[in-house]
Amino acid sequence: MRPRLSIRSRAPKASSALVRRVMQANTGRTTAPELTLRSRLHRQGLRFRVDVRPEPSLRCSADLIFRRSRVCVFVDGCYWHGCPRHFAVPKQNSAWWAEKIADNRKRDARRTAELRDRGWVVIRLWEHDILGDFVAVAAARIARTVRRRLERRRELEQD
Ligand SMILES: [Zn+2]
Numbered sequence: 001m002r003p004r005l006s007i008r009s010r011a012p013k014a015s016s017a018l019v020r021r022v023m024q025a026n027t028g029r030t031t032a033p034e035l036t037l038r039s040r041l042h043r044q045g046l047r048f049r050v051d052v053r054p055e056p057s058l059r060c061s062a063d064l065i066f067r068r069s070r071v072c073v074f075v076d077g078c079y080w081h082g083c084p085r086h087f088a089v090p091k092q093n094s095a096w097w098a099e100k101i102a103d104n105r106k107r108d109a110r111r112t113a114e115l116r117d118r119g120w121v122v123i124r125l126w127e128h129d130i131l132g133d134f135v136a137v138a139a140a141r142i143a144r145t146v147r148r149r150l151e152r153r154r155e156l157e158q159d
Contacts, residue, residue, distance in 0.1 A: 046142075076124055
């Protein structure tokens with residue numbers, strides 16, 4: 001029996017302009033909304049690291065890491081992570097896309113679980129959660145979570 005090829009090796013050629021654009025958009029560049037989110041958090045006095053592994057043993061970097069409070073934030077792209085509101089399986093090569101996105105979602109869930117097992121609070125946001133005015137809500141949620149965790153740690157240390 002022939003071994004099953006990996007999803008990556010079976011990737012459709014970037015035939016249409018749309019597919020090409022989507023693939024190019026997935027190069028890990030920081031987007032403007034992400035920068036807005038970071039500067040908002042900064043202005044609230046929060047300090048964090050960007051794009052590093054929360055746990056060296058786990059092959060996954062988070063978008064924002066608050067080490068002291070052990071909070072990490074992922075901003076998941078609506079397309080690649082299969083946002084229920086904005087992702088639709090393309091008509092061309094639909095089987096491949098469906099499998100690819102399902103795979104990504106499974107990996108996201110697995111990483112979230114692994115990090116939580118190691119004591120991290122994991123906040124997963126959609127790309128659409130930080131667009132425009134939504135960024136204020138997202139930043140407030142992150143700040144609240146980080147502060148609450150820091151307070152709890154201080155309480156524990158006093159016990
Ligand atoms: Zn979305």
